[in-house]
Amino acid sequence: MHIARFAARARLTDAQIGSLTDGSGTDACWTSERDRLLIEATDALHIHHDLDGALWERLAAEFSPAQLLDLLMLCGWYHAISCTARATRLPLEPGTPGFTDFAAPAGR
Template sequence: MPLKSKQPRIAPLEPPFDAETAEALDRLGPPIALFRVWARRPELARGVADWGRYYFSRQSALTVRQRELVIDRTTALCGADYEWGLHIATFARKAGFDAAQVRSLGVGSPVDSCWDAGDRAVLQAVDELHATHDLSDGTWAALEDAVGQDGVLDLLLVCGWYHAISFTVRALRLPLEPGTARPDSP
């Protein structure tokens, strides 16, 4: 569901940045609007950056593809157009998504023909977590077969984290970043 307000509720910081803010932004990554809002509280930004470094590192039990399936589907289900657009623009190619898969992530279903069994297990788990806040035994078993036990744990945490991110970007009313699109865009 698109956001009605066009103006962010908390304005992202604009340069020039003081030293503490600049350090926080350096840790977070590119100075996108969300990071410039978090940088209003540098201690918060540092904590987010440290968490993000783990989940975007090689230490995660999920592959880049699996991680992006979780993030893209979660943000689409939550109506977080800002975050969905960023991830599709930045990671869709790295994750190996084709146009049909990108469309399915945004407005489709885990049973769409573009998904193999492993991708389908990840997407079914994300959809079920979103709808019920739990996983059935069958979904758990299929997911564990697809990503392993450590991957299941990482998926649960990443999915929960991106629910929090989705709540944040929606409530802040952040507009799309340049060069990004909404999940329902062709």
């Protein structure tokens, strides 16, 4: 399943897909504070492989312990799958669009 199918199922707009590629949770296309918080957490896990105490407290105020565990595990699995696919040079499915096929947020 490629980006367009995932995006459609998640009801993401082209602006949101572009933001996920080359933006942040502060981009105007994100109107839900909950979405902004998830993007901030995902970016922190990707960049630092950790969440600082203040971010953890904000997450814990919004999500249940089970949801937080799901978030951590999901980010970890995507990281593992990405490393495996990239290192094995797994080819994309024919006709699969890449993230670069979506415009970056304005001003970036």
